[in-house]
Amino acid sequence: MGQVMARRFAREGAKVMVAGRNKDNLRNLADEIDGSSCGCDITNQADLRALVAATLDRFGKLDVAINATGYGLLKPFLETTRADLDYMTAVQFTGPFQFFQEVLKGMADSGSIIQISSATATIMLDNHAAYMGTKAGIDHVIRCIANEYGERGIRANSISPGLTDTPMTSEAFQTPAFVELFRKEYPLGRIGTVEDVAEAALWLASDACFMTGQNLQVNGGLTLRRNPRQKEIEALLSSSAT
Structure with missing residues (x-):
């Protein structure tokens, strides 16, 4: 998802700093864009x-942080352990x-923060x-940032996708019936894509966006309905195995 956003922003003329733990992949992506x-x-x-310092050193300013x-x-x-909770947190x-x-220390008196x-x-x-x-907790922190830093012209918003085909969910997408179980809960009739998220991020980053402290539900209306329950998923997987 982050890679697709980086490519989309670069196509619009943004100078992009990509960050993460896999340095080889990062270098390849940076060269590409x-x-x-x-x-x-x-x-x-x-x-x-160090990331913020490197960004300011390379580009001279920081306008958007995602x-x-x-x-x-x-x-x-x-079954969720303390170790699970510590890492998740x-x-x-x-x-x-x-x-x-x-980011807030390095951002001038304008900009966009996106979670x-x-x-x-x-x-x-x-x-x-x-x-x-x-x-949910960090979404509320985003609202706090929007409230406190709006006077500096800094906007802060969240984007909430539903089920999206990414490396984190790739195994699930190997079972078409599983995807269909989720898809039928989307009023717009399809699962979201990383491109949907990138387009939303581009708008939130633009000067035309007069929005802050909001959670943009970029999920085809999923929140009007529901996700399948675990017992429905298990029944599907059980029938698929027989």
Whole structure:
């Protein structure tokens, strides 16, 4: 999702710094879009500080910052361990919180902060509580940033996709019946794409966007309905195996 957004922004003329833990992939992407890359683990505040410094050193300013990290843990509530919670919180709450802190220090008196959230921060999905809770929590932090930093001309918003075909969900997309079980809950009749998210991010980043502190539900109307329950998913997978 982050890679698609980087390519989309570059096509519009943005100078893009891509960051993450896989330095080889980052360098290849940066070369492709005529941008720059910086190795960064979002759970490491020193890395985050270095990322912002590298961006300012390379481009002279920081206008837009997007966090697209996620850890797709699916685990029953009572089986979720302290280790699971610690890692999930580091990746999806503490890390993003500190990322936004560093970004705000480096951003001039205008700009756009964008958090990639999830429809499940609003509607339910079984066995997903740690993921959902941390996404919902950082969405509220986004609202706090919007409230406190609007006077500096800085906007902060979230984007909430539904089920999207990404490396994190690639295994699920190998079962067409599984995808169909979800698809029928989308009023617009299809599963979302990473391109949908990139287009939304581009608008949120633009000067034409008069919006802040909002959660943009880019999920084809999924939140008007629901995700399938776990028992429905298990019944589907069981019938597919026989």
